[in-house]
Amino acid sequence: MDTTRHDLVIVGGGAAGLRAAIAAAVQDPQASIALVSKVYPMRSHTVSAEGGAAAVARADDNLEMHAFDTVKGSDFLGDQDVIQYFVAEAPKELTLLEHWGCPWSRNDDGTVATRAFGGMSTKRTWYAADKVGFHMLHSLFQQSLRYPNIVRYDEQFVTKLIVDGGAVHGVASLDIREGAVRLILGRAVLLACGGGGKIFPFTTNGNIKTADGMALAYREGVALKDMEFVQYHPTGLPGTGILITEAARGEGGHLKNSEGERFLTTRDYGVGTKAELGPRDMISRAIIQEIEAGRGIKGPYGEYVNLDLTHLGGDVIMKRLPMVRELSMLYGGADPITQPIPVRPVVHYMMGGVDVDIDGASALPGLYAAGEVACVSLNGANRLGSNSLTECLVFGARSGLAALRFAKGTSAANEAACARQAEEESARVAALRGKRGGERMAQLRRELGVTMEEGCGVYREQASMEATVHATAALRGRYDDLGLQDKSTVFNTELVAALELGNMIHVAETIAVSAAHRNESRGAHARRDTKKRDDQNFLYHTLAFAGYSGPRLAKKPVTLGIWEPEERKY
Amino acid sequence: MARPVNPHAMTPSRPGRTRTAPPQAPSGWYTQPRMLKYLLFDATGIVYLLVGFVALRVVWALGSGDAAWAELLRQLQNPLYIAFHVLALVSVVFVAVRFFSLFPKSQPAHIGPAKPPPQPLILAGLYAAWIGVTLVVTAVLAGWVL
Amino acid sequence: MSEQKKTFVVTRFDPDKDQAPRQQTYEVPVQPDWKVLDALNYIKDEIDGSLSHRWSCRMAVCGSCGMMVDGKPSLTCKDALSDYGDKVEIAPLANFPIVRDLVVELEGFLEKLKSVKPYILRAKERALEEGTHRQSPEQLEEFKQFSYCINCMLCYSACPVVANEPEFIGPAAIALGHRYNMDSRDEGQHERNEIFRGEGTVFSCSYANECSEVCPKHVDPAAAVNQAKFNAVIDWLTGFVTTRGGK
Numbered sequence A: 001m002d003t004t005r006h007d008l009v010i011v012g013g014g015a016a017g018l019r020a021a022i023a024a025a026v027q028d029p030q031a032s033i034a035l036v037s038k039v040y041p042m043r044s045h046t047v048s049a050e051g052g053a054a055a056v057a058r059a060d061d062n063l064e065m066h067a068f069d070t071v072k073g074s075d076f077l078g079d080q081d082v083i084q085y086f087v088a089e090a091p092k093e094l095t096l097l098e099h100w101g102c103p104w105s106r107n108d109d110g111t112v113a114t115r116a117f118g119g120m121s122t123k124r125t126w127y128a129a130d131k132v133g134f135h136m137l138h139s140l141f142q143q144s145l146r147y148p149n150i151v152r153y154d155e156q157f158v159t160k161l162i163v164d165g166g167a168v169h170g171v172a173s174l175d176i177r178e179g180a181v182r183l184i185l186g187r188a189v190l191l192a193c194g195g196g197g198k199i200f201p202f203t204t205n206g207n208i209k210t211a212d213g214m215a216l217a218y219r220e221g222v223a224l225k226d227m228e229f230v231q232y233h234p235t236g237l238p239g240t241g242i243l244i245t246e247a248a249r250g251e252g253g254h255l256k257n258s259e260g261e262r263f264l265t266t267r268d269y270g271v272g273t274k275a276e277l278g279p280r281d282m283i284s285r286a287i288i289q290e291i292e293a294g295r296g297i298k299g300p301y302g303e304y305v306n307l308d309l310t311h312l313g314g315d316v317i318m319k320r321l322p323m324v325r326e327l328s329m330l331y332g333g334a335d336p337i338t339q340p341i342p343v344r345p346v347v348h349y350m351m352g353g354v355d356v357d358i359d360g361a362s363a364l365p366g367l368y369a370a371g372e373v374a375c376v377s378l379n380g381a382n383r384l385g386s387n388s389l390t391e392c393l394v395f396g397a398r399s400g401l402a403a404l405r406f407a408k409g410t411s412a413a414n415e416a417a418c419a420r421q422a423e424e425e426s427a428r429v430a431a432l433r434g435k436r437g438g439e440r441m442a443q444l445r446r447e448l449g450v451t452m453e454e455g456c457g458v459y460r461e462q463a464s465m466e467a468t469v470h471a472t473a474a475l476r477g478r479y480d481d482l483g484l485q486d487k488s489t490v491f492n493t494e495l496v497a498a499l500e501l502g503n504m505i506h507v508a509e510t511i512a513v514s515a516a517h518r519n520e521s522r523g524a525h526a527r528r529d530t531k532k533r534d535d536q537n538f539l540y541h542t543l544a545f546a547g548y549s550g551p552r553l554a555k556k557p558v559t560l561g562i563w564e565p566e567e568r569k570y
Numbered sequence B: 001m002a003r004p005v006n007p008h009a010m011t012p013s014r015p016g017r018t019r020t021a022p023p024q025a026p027s028g029w030y031t032q033p034r035m036l037k038y039l040l041f042d043a044t045g046i047v048y049l050l051v052g053f054v055a056l057r058v059v060w061a062l063g064s065g066d067a068a069w070a071e072l073l074r075q076l077q078n079p080l081y082i083a084f085h086v087l088a089l090v091s092v093v094f095v096a097v098r099f100f101s102l103f104p105k106s107q108p109a110h111i112g113p114a115k116p117p118p119q120p121l122i123l124a125g126l127y128a129a130w131i132g133v134t135l136v137v138t139a140v141l142a143g144w145v146l
Numbered sequence C: 001m002s003e004q005k006k007t008f009v010v011t012r013f014d015p016d017k018d019q020a021p022r023q024q025t026y027e028v029p030v031q032p033d034w035k036v037l038d039a040l041n042y043i044k045d046e047i048d049g050s051l052s053h054r055w056s057c058r059m060a061v062c063g064s065c066g067m068m069v070d071g072k073p074s075l076t077c078k079d080a081l082s083d084y085g086d087k088v089e090i091a092p093l094a095n096f097p098i099v100r101d102l103v104v105e106l107e108g109f110l111e112k113l114k115s116v117k118p119y120i121l122r123a124k125e126r127a128l129e130e131g132t133h134r135q136s137p138e139q140l141e142e143f144k145q146f147s148y149c150i151n152c153m154l155c156y157s158a159c160p161v162v163a164n165e166p167e168f169i170g171p172a173a174i175a176l177g178h179r180y181n182m183d184s185r186d187e188g189q190h191e192r193n194e195i196f197r198g199e200g201t202v203f204s205c206s207y208a209n210e211c212s213e214v215c216p217k218h219v220d221p222a223a224a225v226n227q228a229k230f231n232a233v234i235d236w237l238t239g240f241v242t243t244r245g246g247k
Helices: A015-027 A062-071 A078-101 A134-142 A212-219 A272-277 A280-295 A314-320 A322-331 A387-409 A415-432 A443-455 A462-478 A493-517 B033-062 B066-073 B080-103 B119-140 C036-047 C106-114 C139-147 C154-158 C161-163 C173-183 C189-195 C212-213 C221-241
Strands: A003-011 A035-036 A149-152 A154-165 A167-175 A181-191 A229-236 A254-255 A297-299 A302-308 A339-348 A351-355 A367-369 A540-547 A548-555 C004-012 C024-030 C066-069 C072-075 C085-089 C099-101
Touching: A003 A015, A003 A167, A003 A387, A003 A415, A015 A134, A015 A149, A015 A387, A015 B066, A035 A154, A035 A181, A062 A078, A078 C066, A154 A181, A154 A493, A167 A415, A167 A493, A181 A212, A181 A387, A181 C106, A212 A493, A212 A540, A212 C004, A229 A280, A229 A387, A254 A280, A254 A462, A272 A387, A280 A302, A280 A339, A302 C173, A314 A322, A322 B119, A351 A367, A367 A387, A387 C066, A415 C004, A415 C106, A443 A462, A443 A493, A462 A493, A493 A548, B033 B066, B033 B080, B033 C154, B033 C212, B080 C161, B119 C212, C004 C036, C036 C085, C066 C154, C072 C154, C072 C212, C106 C173, C139 C173, C154 C173, C154 C212, C173 C189, C173 C221, C189 C221
Parallel strands: A003 A035, A003 A181, A035 A149, A181 A367, C004 C085
Antiparallel strands: A154 A167, A167 A181, A229 A339, A254 A302, A297 A302, A302 A339, A540 A548, C004 C024, C066 C072, C066 C085
16 A cells, blocks of 8 residues: 655645645644645636635724624624634735735735625725636645645545544545555645535536535544535526626626616615625525516526626726626626626535534544635635635634644554555445446436435425435435446546545535524525524534434534624625 | 657656656647748748858858959859849748737836837837838948948 | 537547557537537536546636647637537647546646746745735736736647757746746746746747737736746846845
8 A cells, every 4th residue: 555654634725725734834844744636736626716805904994893794694603703713814814825926906005905795894805806716826836836845646536534543644545647545644634625516506616626525524423514504606607607706796786687677776685785795695595586586587597687797897897807707708698898797696605514613623633624625613604705715714724733733742643554444445446446337427416416406405495405305315325326437547537526426425415404404594594484593493503423324413502702693684 | 630749748857657648749730820930930040041151152252352253243143042032031021020020028017117118119119120220231232322 | 409419539548558549539419508628528427438538617717628629729618619610629738748538747837837936035024014015006917917827738738849848848837937027026036037047948939929829818928938038138137237135
């Protein structure tokens, strides 16, 4: 068994993973840090983030305002101690990124510019035209090239966490190119694998967002927290699901229905004067309600509403939203300078994830998580736009340092036991390659998407959620009869896709089960049958553990602190 | 349809862990007009090399007395020589036009405190200088001045 | 939606079985608004699960899906299938060793990228308490375009020098090095210009301009490389005139 040994193993090479690696590498230049990613780091899905990253920057802003906006945006399910730490660290992290070369857009006086964003009481979103994720990821990746103690394992797919003696000691990872499973030992493992939007059929997420990190932790008995909260971003292009950033609304774009009406201002959708800059869950619900009321515009990929930027003028669009224009023309068939962009709500982000504390530590010793894969919980029941990139940096750094501290203080693994586990995993993966079976992967993927869309859409109800619970459990069974065509060992992407599908089905089940048991409407979990938020009975985080016949649930209290839950109106 | 390129093109210093097939050239290269234009651009180097040889011949004749000079002038009337010189002129013009068109964007945004002039001005300046120098040298060689 | 069929001739190569790359033909029912990548995904999902190709974002920003389409480098998630005829040839990126089917070896590029020191170099790191550097919008414009590179490597496939000189570090690497040279926050110009005077760097470029023609993000690497030539020369000349302390 090909074995390598490191102090810290980071799984995932996006913003959170790279930030954690750099933090650990700087903290201890003698520490050996493995960065294991199933794609080259510059392909990580961080790259597609467009709008901006939030941190207090202006004189008319303060940490308390940012914190309260985040708490309220989370529909009071966010842990307030986490949020307070987050808003304090946010400006430092974005400044650090500026030092590392990130080309933030500037005001005329040379200071960093900020723009308005949904749910934020003032302008605090730092931006880089409308390609912030791209610039952040490349700045982080290029910065990471300075540190020789960051050892990269590119195009390696981690299939199992190696747990021995009650603690994590490394990972078993499939070398996608070679086809062999290798053992990468680390005295701590940090998951930074991102979320799982590909579980749903219509998503902004790229092909690689398959909930791998969540599944890895889940299968080792770690709880997944708040899985029912799936964020639908209001403005995705119909058909492809490609994201049209919230910044388009931040710069002044209007949402209009089939009658040309700016429905967020003319009808009461709870967003008040914020209108298009209300929180994402409310705007998505507003759009769905408009469509259901018959005021949607019919198109070849379903009904949509219009995002109108024509009044902003070519100058503003070319300077601040150039990528929005490119994407609308390439994939949406509309030039925003002269035409409205067709948009509809699309799955974008998972507020839920691996249950970790403020240090990113899970209940399993040695296992840490940061970024979208983790649920700290910063975002509670609904995330505000531009908080997520900052989250990756703040908690990537903190968790990376915490994981390194743990690694330094813990003893080395029983290598023989770990190698045995890795051998078993290698056999399991080899058996999956080119396996005979009756089920087709594309078919299972499609059915998974359909049932998740029906049961866990923008609006949910008990009957369809329960149907989804049963359907995902059934898919788990049918997955065992999967038939594959590619038997070769070298760069077998069908095998990787099959492993990803397995991860998606496991995590989808936790989403469905968690959703079916939350009998209230809070944040992104909106039910038609129970429309109100119920703080008496449901002010807790849902924990989903792997059980024998499906996920079993538990509760975890929310850390309040300064702000008591109040009615969420804007 | 693929033609081989240097077998080590884009090969990493440490060999990959599986066997790879050697790199291939883009199959569109040898038919694409833009690419043929570039190959022609580079190929004019041969013409300049030959012009250099002719220049050496002229200088040698200059130093070898009146008879050698008269012989050279007679040889240069040969249609082949004339055709060659026309080819050389066409090459120079072709290269100059392509080079000038690509020159403006090769100016860095600043060199120390100095900024380049706007691109149309750079182009105008290049053509003016080229034509100007050509006229002056022609005038001298043709005996119109000096 | 109307159903139209196109024929795809795709390069296949499995090092376990094939001596050399071969071609395989697929008939695919295509939609009018498809990009080339959609057809490849259809082949993989519905016809032949053994076709390996890289892709991720499908919105022309991650750079994974570069391939040769009808002999020209193309970002397959960006190029519309309707721009091509009824028979489309898809091959792996030119000038790269082929790992499997449409997947090429990228380690060579990463080595070249690392060699230009693509990060902010300063004599003394700025302290966090000092806040962000001041950088005017004009200063940002000077390098912004060169920072758009998504590392898709179409420029490497287009460059005739890459094809013939293995040591040439290539358009994207030089463009990224130049991006940092032009960044007002960077103080490493002398170091990088020294690298740019070395073997296989900027002076290997013979200004074919193909890299800029194929770049899907309008980075204009040809401009970067040729600007870098200027800067490298000026840096060399000023080295005789000035003394450089401590860099």
